[in-house]
Amino acid sequence: MSSISSLPVVTGNAAFTAKVSDVRERLESQIPTTLRLPSSLLDNLPLDVTGIPESCGLLSENELAITDLDATAVCDKIAKGELTAVDTVTAFGKRAAIAHQLTACLTDYFLDVAIAQAQELDDYFKREGKVFGPLHGLPISVKDHIPIRGRWCSVSFLSTLAVSTEDCDMIRILRSLGAIFYVKTTQPQGGMTLECLSFYGRTLNPYNSNLTAGGSTGGEGALLAMKGSCMGLGTDAGGSIRAPCANCGLYGICPTAKTLPTRGYTWFQYGADGVSQSTGPMCRSARDMKTFLHAINSAGAALSDSSLIPIPCAVPDLSQRKLRVGIMTHDNVVLPHPPILRALEIAKQKLSVAPNIELIEYIPYDHDRGYNIIRETYFEDGGQIVRRHLDAGGENITPLLEWAISPPFTKDHDAAGIHALRNERDKYRFNYSDHWNIAGCDVVLCPPGPGTAGLHETMKYWGYLAIWNLLDYPGLVFPTGLKADPSIDVIRESFEPMSDSDQYNNSLYDPELFVGAPISLQLVARRFNDGLLLAAQEIIEKVIKS
Template sequence: MSPTRVLDYPALAAKAIAARDESIPSEYLLTKSAFPLPKDRTTLIASSSILSPEELEIINLTATKLRDDLATRKYTSVQATTAYCKAAAIAQQATNCLTDMFMDEAIARAKSLDEEFEKTGKPVGPLHGLPISIKDHMDIKGRDSPSGFLDMVGNTIAEEDAHLVSVLREAGAVFYVKTTQPQTIMHLETSCYLGTTINPYNPELTSGGSSGGEGALISMKGSCLGVGTDIGGSIRAPAAACGIYGFKPSIYRLPAGGCQMPMCPTGYEGIICTHGPMARSVEDLKLYMEVMVGSKPWLRDPTVQVKPWNYNPVFPQEKIRIGIMLDDGVVKPLAPMQRALKEVTAKLEASGLFEIVPYECILSDEAWDIISKLYWPDGGAMVREHLARTGEPMLPLSQWIIDWSKELTLGEYLALAARRDDFRKAQAAHWQASGVDVVLSPPSPGAAPALGTAKYWNYTSFWNLTNYPSAIFPTGQFVDSTKDAKDTSYKPSNESEKITWDSYDSEQSSGAPISLQVTGYNGHDEATLAALEKIVKVIS
């Protein structure tokens, strides 16, 4: 049944924001002396005095290390969950990254797990007691999933867990927060009726999107492991913008049931969304995939590939062959991205562990033309209906992405799907002719862009169209206003490039983390992460 039409957007939005804010325990609010907050907010949790020294130790661990310490009883789940609830509360105040916190429910779950461990002497599953954050549109039983639309607030209380949530719960995870995403779930930024989620390193920059709440929360150390989704870069853009790790698996490798998709007609298969991990280490990405695939999700969901996780990939050559993609042939990367890619490539070459070759990106314009039209086969009709119910205004980035599309006839939709499949065949032939194991590339033209300017998706959406697994890793480099000054002599060759280059300000972007992207061949998820692991060891 559709929600009732109530045209009072300002009042309803204010009510939703107040309800979210009331879910944050008052004892975890920053003192007045903390304001105005600094430009770089990543140190606020450590300086707040809200967390104890032991709790600070906990939130500085990777998810894998914390999981191990919980399994040896160095920490209890109640201790870990309390630490992360405190940290998430501060992260919310710093970046506006949460839609909901349910601390009482989380502590009760953690206490139950501790008691079970005490009784049996065994941890409850491979993620025993580990706090995990979840993007808003994934269903958690008893919690709301409004998914960036005000009209859905209070109308999407989940009766059961999403498939992926049930897997994590059975593995021993503790859920304590849900995180922000943009209106339509289709921005590379994160703005909705709850406001804008900002970058932890700089409030003038985006946290990325659409899993921008996860990106900001994990970067702030308000989560050690979170779950995002990706249909055009929605895991990778925020991971890159916030300087953390993220992984987009091949589609049909993980279960998708139980995720609200209010912008897509039921049965839509033009471009399939996949969920994946966001974390602070490669090991944590591997842990998530091992647990998720190890649950044999194909037994419940026949669309999932029957393919056990095997993290022992064999590469064709003795050395991993890395193709270096300097640009996508449409938008030349900005100075900080050029510098980071050059420096990382030099380190990889110097290590002697890799074979480095150039990789040319082909058919970039074709890629965007196909995928941007496939995103909205109804021309955005569902979005407009959601907004109309409360008088919610369409945000500029929602309008921008919808404007690339039109309502398709059946024949037009099928023709686009055929172009998609032909494109994939052409890319496969090109990849195999290049003889690469993975491709190293920018995840975007630059580091985190200024708010409202993230309008070039092709460095990530390209790999959604091909359906290749792709991961983000931080380089350890940050934008330097001197080293990364804009090349004012460069003349953009097209409108997309002009928009990107015109919006770059090296002073404004100073201090933003710079990340890169590693992509593998379709279905080679394990090999992609194995290559990433070796790359990170060399550059660390």
């Protein structure tokens, strides 16, 4: 089978090369021969491959109709008996196989197991006359490092690759709600960069293969954009849900940390909790974020995970008061590329005349300082654990991971150094809270990154995303419906860089290279205001798209 995922993009010693060959052969053998695209097509792909599932002839009209549905509609139709779980997971599973051949987005494919689970649910529905749970029959795709019993799992170091012996808490809860699992998706080497490049290959952006789908939950981003999934499960400690959603024109939320279960997730730096990892949904509609959060919150996850804070995600009614929206054009460190600035200007114009919104020019508080703190916090041992895993697998480091763990921001701290760094983090959090109070915003609308989806190997500025992880402020990303257009998003005539990172980011911009990239925006609220964030997003998106 000809496949993008067979391209050799990560190297190592002879033992590494042999093992990687076995891994990729295993993955490719999981794709049924009836779903394989012809070599003549794979060898001559357009930049934008999103239309191929409709034109390739491998999906029926009914399957195409099913995969056009969002997760909320899937659950509704199954509950009404208008769809079966078997037909639903079969449709999404077949489309996922097509998506993988075009974007290299999967790490494990087990549609046969999913169909067996779906049949059990259909039998239950026929026997009992009701659904098993609120997510009965919903196919959910899952990021690679989240363990599913009996399936392959890793943090994308070859040394961590293994078959999981049990479900983690989140998977167990989703099963109890009726969800079905059928694929696992790619992430970067070590799970800590904004581009998916690992021994599985390089994941491509479906809208423009010269661009990255994002990271670290990039496989989910590509799969969802290709409609090979209607809901994906990801994690986010520096933008790993929001970056792929922004790059691929999706909806995704990074909730306040420790409000959703992560117990049992595979990782490589256990105990390194200077920045808390969050977990959440990646979706094709805004309402699907609510569907997911409401379902998980109903399951009492805090009873089995003592680290969780049992705060319900209550979505308030904002119809009786004005929503105070701060708008941040840039962070005083890096000026976003023209497509993002265009979307922000449109948003500003429309929000400024909306009767139910008070628009505030939001001035960021020392984001350069905050970004420096969190970069130092990610790898408090100077990257020693990373290098040990690379050595154990005979694996060479990818360029972006090498950049992420390199000085001056990454240092090998002793205990006193870690204490001092945590103290700097906490002081910054207090300072930022005071700043937000003075600004008086309910939410802040801002860029999701320094541009749209980036060119491969270039995603080096995480500041627009990671700053909110440092503060533990929930953030979500949503599509504007706009795409990068070379005829509109022209190169700036004059440019005075605000920083070295700004100079680098500006040097990357060529309007022709980003053609077709979705343009998304990010919305942020204060800690534990996840419900407010969801309510505000609905209002703001409606105004922007009016």
